Structures are given as structure tokens and as C-alpha cells.
Amino acid sequence: MSLVRLNIKGISYSQTQNGAYALILNEENGDRKLPIVIGAFEAQSIAIALEKEIRPPRPLTHDLFKNFSDRFDIVIKQVIIHKLVDGVFYSSLICEREGTEEIIDARTSDAIALALRFQAPIFTYKNILDKAGIYLKVNPKKEDEENQDSILMDDLIAEEIESTAFGEDLTYKDMSLEELNNLLDEAVNNEDYELAAKIRDEISKR
CATH class of the missing domain: 3.10.690.10 (Bifunctional nuclease domain)
Structure with missing residues (x-):
């Protein structure tokens, strides 16, 4: 490539x-x-x-x-x-x-x-x-x-x-708070802090 x-x-x-x-x-x-x-x-x-x-x-x-x-x-x-x-x-x-x-x-x-x-x-x-x-x-x-x-x-x-970099993630919108919190824990455990920040923002909106 x-x-x-x-x-x-x-x-x-x-x-x-x-x-x-x-x-x-x-x-x-x-x-x-x-x-x-x-x-x-x-x-x-x-x-x-x-x-x-x-x-x-x-x-x-x-x-x-x-x-x-x-x-x-x-x-x-x-x-x-x-x-x-x-x-x-x-x-x-x-x-x-x-x-x-x-x-x-x-x-x-x-x-x-x-x-x-x-x-x-x-x-x-x-x-x-x-x-x-x-x-x-x-x-x-x-x-x-x-x-x-x-x-x-x-x-x-x-x-x-x-509208691009900060666009809403439709998959997160369809998730429950419990699912989002589980996903957040998983992202933190994997040290994927950029993904964790996106999930945290979606939880904050709720």
C-alpha cells in the first residue's frame, strides 16, 4: 500500500x-x-x-x-x-x-x-x-x-x-445507557481513550 x-x-x-x-x-x-x-x-x-x-x-x-x-x-x-x-x-x-x-x-x-x-x-x-x-x-x-x-x-x-469529525455516531444513539457504560469500560481497559471520550460525550448528552 x-x-x-x-x-x-x-x-x-x-x-x-x-x-x-x-x-x-x-x-x-x-x-x-x-x-x-x-x-x-x-x-x-x-x-x-x-x-x-x-x-x-x-x-x-x-x-x-x-x-x-x-x-x-x-x-x-x-x-x-x-x-x-x-x-x-x-x-x-x-x-x-x-x-x-x-x-x-x-x-x-x-x-x-x-x-x-x-x-x-x-x-x-x-x-x-x-x-x-x-x-x-x-x-x-x-x-x-x-x-x-x-x-x-x-x-x-x-x-x-x-459535520464530519464531530458527527454523531448513530450506533451510539441506538444504545442504552447500560450498553454505553459497558462499552466505555471496555474502551478504557483497552486504553483507547479517544473512543472512550466519544462514548463519554454520548453518555453526557443523555
């Missing part, structure tokens, strides 16, 4: 789901966008890495990982978003130490926060982009005129993302 390189376009805040953000990845040499739902902490960590001038007084978790890796000569060479299951993206860190390559499983939001700190490229497989990639219905001229240094997407793009 062929890999497609992705660049970070920006971060969109959900107007309907409190504390939820969508990280927007842009297909290199293409028009498709890949929105990925992330939490507030990860959004902050990614935003700080994008804003070169902002330096927290103490290292954040991802900064600590970078410092630790530097100390032991570990380099993240690239990040690959390799799987999409039930709206959840799965990623791998391709690491190298003393000529030996290792593959480490990671949440996509963490993987991208680290990719920024290591200046590592981000890739996904073409079939994932075909399945989850979207075309934003915005005026191309308007998009070109936007400040490229802006991290938060404007309202027009945010509305477009809202």
Missing part, C-alpha cells in the same frame, strides 16, 4: 463537544483534509510545538519524551497513521537508535505531537485517506489569503469540520 505524506493544516475547536478539538492534516500535493479528534491537552501540546516562540516554563509530557530520547540517542524518523477502526486512528512511531529501527504503537495525537518535536514526517496509507479524507467546501482564494501562521481554523472551516 502506498504512503501519502500529510502536513498539519490547523486545529479546529468543537462548538458542540466541550473540550474536543479536531486536528486537520492536509494531503501533500492534494486537496483532501484528514480531521482527527483529539483532546484539549494534546491540542495544547501540538499548538505549542507549532508556535516556535512559545516555551513553557517546565517541559510538557511530550517535551519530556523528547528530552529523554535525546539523552539516549533515540530518534523518531517518521510517524505512520496505519489503521482506522470505528472512527479511531491508530499510529506507529518509527524510531531509530544506533542503527536499529523499532516500531512503537502510539495514539495518533501523541504521535503527531512528538513528530513535531522531532521534525519527523507524518504519513498515512492511501486507503485510509480515501476512506476518511474530506474536501472542505471553502473558497480557495479565501483559504490562500488566511494567515498561514494561524493555528486555530476560522469559523467557516470549523463548521465544515463539525
Whole structure:
């Protein structure tokens, strides 16, 4: 399967789901966008890495990982978003130490926060982009005129993302509260916190 390189376009805040953000990845040499739902902490960590001038007084978790890796000569060479299951993206860190390559499983939001700190490229497989990639219905001229240094997407793009990345999951709507709570426990036990957050939001709506 062929890999497609992705660049970070920006971060969109959900107007309907409190504390939820969508990280927007842009297909290199293409028009498709890949929105990925992330939490507030990860959004902050990614935003700080994008804003070169902002330096927290103490290292954040991802900064600590970078410092630790530097100390032991570990380099993240690239990040690959390799799987999409039930709206959840799965990623791998391709690491190298003393000529030996290792593959480490990671949440996509963490993987991208680290990719920024290591200046590592981000890739996904073409079939994932075909399945989850979207075309934003915005005026191309308007998009070109936007400040490229802006991290938060404007309202027009945010509305477009809202209907895709933050769309309601019909399968959850049909479940009882007991079923949702059981599913939530299972997601937490599997450390699938992005899925757990979606289920928690559905429970909160009830």
C-alpha cells in the first residue's frame, strides 16, 4: 500500500463537544483534509510545538519524551497513521537508535505531537485517506489569503469540520445507557481513550 505524506493544516475547536478539538492534516500535493479528534491537552501540546516562540516554563509530557530520547540517542524518523477502526486512528512511531529501527504503537495525537518535536514526517496509507479524507467546501482564494501562521481554523472551516469529525455516531444513539457504560469500560481497559471520550460525550448528552 502506498504512503501519502500529510502536513498539519490547523486545529479546529468543537462548538458542540466541550473540550474536543479536531486536528486537520492536509494531503501533500492534494486537496483532501484528514480531521482527527483529539483532546484539549494534546491540542495544547501540538499548538505549542507549532508556535516556535512559545516555551513553557517546565517541559510538557511530550517535551519530556523528547528530552529523554535525546539523552539516549533515540530518534523518531517518521510517524505512520496505519489503521482506522470505528472512527479511531491508530499510529506507529518509527524510531531509530544506533542503527536499529523499532516500531512503537502510539495514539495518533501523541504521535503527531512528538513528530513535531522531532521534525519527523507524518504519513498515512492511501486507503485510509480515501476512506476518511474530506474536501472542505471553502473558497480557495479565501483559504490562500488566511494567515498561514494561524493555528486555530476560522469559523467557516470549523463548521465544515463539525459535520464530519464531530458527527454523531448513530450506533451510539441506538444504545442504552447500560450498553454505553459497558462499552466505555471496555474502551478504557483497552486504553483507547479517544473512543472512550466519544462514548463519554454520548453518555453526557443523555
